Amino acid sequence: MAKRVSLSGNEAVAQAMRQINPDVVAAFPITPSTEIPQYFSQFVANGQVTTEFVPVESEHSAMSACIGAAAAGGRVMTATSANGLALMWEMLYIAASSRLPITLAAVNRALSGPINIHNDHSDTMGARDSGWIQLYGENAQEAYDNFIMAVKIGEHPDVQLPVMDCFDGFITSHAVENLEMLEDEEVKAFVGENRVAPYALIGQEPVSMGPLDLPPYYFEHKRQQAEAMKNAKRVILEVAAEFEKLTGRKYGLFEEYRMEDAEAAIVILNSSAGTAKAVVDSLRAEGKKVGLIKIRVFRPFPAEELAEALSKVKAVAVMDKADSFSAAGGPVFTEVRSAMYGRADGKIVVSYIYGLGGRDVTTNQIEKVYNDLFSAIETGKYEVYNYVGVRE
Structure with missing residues (x-):
């Protein structure tokens, strides 16, 4: 049964992460998304999750670690903003083209320069053609709901793409609002206890992965990636319908x-x-x-x-x-x-x-x-x- 709580957008997304209990979270702090991994690291330290938390030296490294963990078959998450997303640029494309359903909380902030820590959408708009699914939310409730749905969307066998949960820095990330949180068991049942990876570096049928893709195959792989994005539209609506049955909250495109x-x-x-x-x-x-x-x-x-x-x-x-x-x-x-x-x-x-x-x-x-x-x-x-x- 849902419970009424008062949380900021960052707290709400961190709680969604806790409820999902991913295998790996790799992150580097940057305003205004810093609170998400900060809150989540407390859940790790308190033993509330079994997640491997990886503090790294940059956002490029954060996405690199996420790619490695997702390629191994893990359920993987991170958070960033603005210049941090820009530093991930190369790895965003690799995550998407490798068909790895990583979930990223993208807390929207103006992209330098001049340097500015406040909200606009230049960061995620700059990444709009990187191959990631992008969901946008008006408030803390939508940031929380979208993050939970993002996991199920990205991991769907017809999709297998990474997903950004985008919401406004400070305006949503730091403002405290009333919202409805699902019970932990409901979230786990909705997304599934573990990611089912159709292919991975490790497991019973391991595959090798690498970034080199020469002319005989590159075009075909990009075509498959584009088809997955087309499939995502249908899957987003299917997941939203399932979420509405659970919560009563209706979402569309x-x-x-x-x-x-x-x-x-x-x-x-x-x-x-x-x-x-x-x-x-x-x-x-x-x-x-x-x-x-x-x-x-x-x-x-x-x-x-x-x-x-x-x-x-x-x-x-x-x-x-x-x-x-x-x-x-x-x-x-x-x-x-x-x-x-x-x-x-x-x-x-x-x-x-x-x-x-x-x-x-x-x-x-x-x-x-x-x-x-x-x-x-x-x-x-x-x-x-x-x-x-x-x-x-």
């Missing part, structure tokens, strides 16, 4: 908020969705037909489903807490606009960059985005590439 008759909509990620929902409610009270879509699954990208959800609106603003420096819009914007092309044509689709380096986003700023959309609908005039909340 994204959340639609008051979209039933919306003319203007915002697409957004993570904690800012909570602020935007308040604006939606306020504008709805004034009779304005506005809605919101909060993307939960960014990899694999739910292109067809998102296009269908946006097919009846007149204008869409995609709000990115990262800039792609493409001179054409933010990373989520380009994905959304591409998804709509040929499926939901004739819409106004614009990009808004906001909140970089932890800059606050206010309800007034989000209300302005909606007002801009209505102005674009009325006049047909708009800028595609915009910034909100910055001194020009």
